[in-house]
Amino acid sequence: MIKKRYLSAYFLLLPAFIVIGLVFFYPVVEAVRSSFFNFQSEVTRFVGIDNYKIILNDDRFWISIKNNFLLMIIGIPILVFLSLILAVFLYDRIKFWRGYRFISFLPYVIPITVVSVAFSYILTLKGVLNELLTLLRLDFLIVDWLGNANAAIIAILFVIIWKELGFGIILMIARILSLSEDVFEAAKIDGVNWWQNFIYVIIPQLRSIIEFYTVILVVTMFSWVFNYVYIMTKGGPGVSTWVGEFYIYQAAFRYNYRGIASAASFIVLIIVLAIILIQIKLKKSGDDEEELKV
C-alpha cells in the first residue's frame, strides 16, 4: 500500500518512469515477443521456440558467444590489472604524471569508429605494426593480424584494451585520491614496500570500484564490441571474429530475420545478466566470509 505522503513523489516521478519504460523496457518486451514469430513471409507466423532452436543449433552463434567469453576472460583481468598499476604510478606523482594521465585517457575519448579504422590499416600484413617489427628485426613476430583466424580476435582484443584502459585508470585514480592519507602513512610506518602497499593496502581499499569496473567491462565485452569487429574484420576471416552483437546484426539487418535476431538478443541479455548475478553472489559470499572473520 503506497503511503499517502509518497503519492506526490511517485506522481512527480511518473514522467521519468514512462520515458524509461518506453526507452528501456518496451524494446526488451517487444524483442521477446518478436522472438516467437517468423517474419519471413507475407504473413507473420507464431513459431513458438523455433527461433531459439535455430540459434542453438547454429555453429556461428556458439562461435560468437565463445568470442565474447574470450574477450571477457582475457580482456577483463588485463584491463583491471593495468588500470590499477598505471593508476598507482600516476598517484605516486612520477615526473610528467599529468601528461601521462592525459595521454592515457586520450584513446577513451576518440570514437570507436575512428580507432577501428586506424587500426584496420595499422594491423594489415603490410601495415605499420609489421613494418615496425621488420625494422626492429623482429620478423618472427610478424603475423597477418587481421587476416589470420587465430590472430584476428587477439588483435581486436588488443585494440579494445588500448581504447578502454583510460577509463579504468581514471576510475581507479579517482578512488585512490579519495582514500584517507592516514592509511598510506600507517603502512609506510609499518615499513611496507611498493608491492606490499599495492597488494595489501590499495587493492582492498579499491575493492568496490574494481567490482563496479568489472561489471562495466562484462557489459562492454558483450554489448560494445560490434564496432571493432564490423570495421576491422567484418566478422572474418570466415566467421572467426563473430561476436554476439555481430550475429544479431547479420540476422536482423543483412538477412532480415527479425525473429531470430530478437531471440539472439534475448539470449545474450540472459547470459550477461547471469554473469552479473554470479558476480553479485560471489561478492556477497565474500562479504559474509569477511564478516565472519571479524
Place this chain on the structure above:
Amino acid sequence: MKKTIIWLLVFVFIASFSIYGVGCKPAEVIEETVKEAVEDSSEATEKVMEEEAMEPVKITMWYWGEQEGPGLEGWVNESIEMYQTANQHISVEAVLQTTEGLYPAFRTAAEAKQTPDIQYMWSEIWHFEDVWQGNVMDITEYWSDEDLQYMTSPDAGVLGNERYGVSFYFMGYTMVYNKRVLEESGIDAPPVTWDEFIEDCKTIKDHGFTPFSTGLKDNMFAAFIVDGMLPQYLDKISEVLLSTVGDAKWTDTIYSDWWKDLEQLIPYMNEDAASIDILQGIDLFGLGDTAFTYYAYGGIQPLYDILGDDLGLMSFPRIGEGSVFSDTFPASAQQLVVPAYSEHPKEANDFLKFLLSPERANAMYAASGLFPSNTEFDASKARNPFEQIVLDYGMTHSMNNSLNFMPPEVGWGGIATHFTSLYNGDLTADEVAQEVENLSVQWKDSNPDMLENYKGWYDALVSMGK
C-alpha cells in the same frame, strides 16, 4: 528612415505609371494587342490552369549507386530538376542510401507502411524476397511494350507474368590484366582456359611480379568470383536454384568443383589479401606490378586512367563445359522498384520512364560511368575500348549473376564468407562446400514459406527457358 521609405514608395508608384505611359498605345492598337496577347497566352494559360487543377504530388526515391558510379548523385539531381521543370505539380525528393542501410531502411519503412515511392534494389533475389514479403508493387499495368522497347534485360524484374522492377544499370564483372607485366613475363597473349591462367600465374610469379591481386576482408571478392566460375559448370542459370529447391547439394560436383579450381589460384594471390578489402586489392593492380585482377564495379575508366594502354580486358578463363557462361563475363542489372505502399504509383512510374529514357541513360553514363540498361545507348560513345566491349555485351545478353539466384544467407553467409577460410588453409575446398551445404540445409529448415517462393521462381525461370 520613415521619410526615406515613403519617398521610395512614391518613386516606385510614379515610375510604374511612367513605364506604363511610355508603353501606352492608342486605344485601337491596345485592343488589338490585348486580343493577340489573350490568344497567345490562352495555350500557356490552359497548361497553367491544367497544372493548377492537378493536386501537387511529392514523390520520394531512395537509391544507391554513387558508391559504384561516382557522379550518379549529380545525375539524379539534374534529372529531378529537369522533371520538375516539365511537371510543375510534381516534386521529387531523392535520398542516397548507404550500402549497409539500403535494405534495413527500406524494410523498416515497409513494416511501418511508409515507404518511398521508388526504391533501388540489387537484382533478382535481392528484390524478389521483398516481392514475396509483399513490399514491392506489381507495376505491369504501368509499363507497355512501347515503354520497355529500349530496355535491356527487360525480364530481370519479371516474376512469372508480373513485372516488379525495371532495369536501371548493369554491372559487368571483368577480368583485367596488365599487358606490360605479361610481356615482361614472356607471355604473348592472355590465357583462355583456367589451366593456362594458372600456368601463366606461375610464370609471372617466377618473374617477380604478383600474378593476381585482390582483397578478401570485406568478402566481396568471393561474392563476385563465384559469378565467373560456378555458372561455367551449368547449362542454365536456373540450375543454381536446384541446390535450394531441388535435391541437389552444394557438395555435388557441379556446385563444388569450382572451389577446387579457385584453390589453385591462392598461391598466386597477393600475400596480404586476407587483411585488405577488395578495392585496396584492385588499387594494388593499379600500382602496375600485378598481372591480373577481377574488377566488378560500374566502369573501368579509373583503371584505364592509371594504366592507359597497358590495361587489357580478357574473357574469364574457361573452366567447365556448361553453356550459361560461354561468353565474356557475368553481368547483373540493378533494379528500380515501386514499393507496395507508394501513394503515387502512376507518378512514380512516369518518373521512372523519364529517368530510364535514352537521353537520360546517355547522360547517366557520361556522369557516372554506369552502364545504362538501354538499347538506344550508342556503345561507340564509351569512354574507353574496354567499356565499349562491356556495353556491347550487356546490351545483348541476359544477366547471369549466379549469386543473385540463391538465398542471400547461403550466398553471402556461406560462399562469400568462407573463401577466406580456404585462402588461409583453415578449410579445404571440400570442407568449404560442406559448410555451404550445411548453411543451405539450415536455411531451408528455418524458411519453409520462403522456400515455396523459391520453388515458384524456379518453375517460372524454367518456363522462360532459363
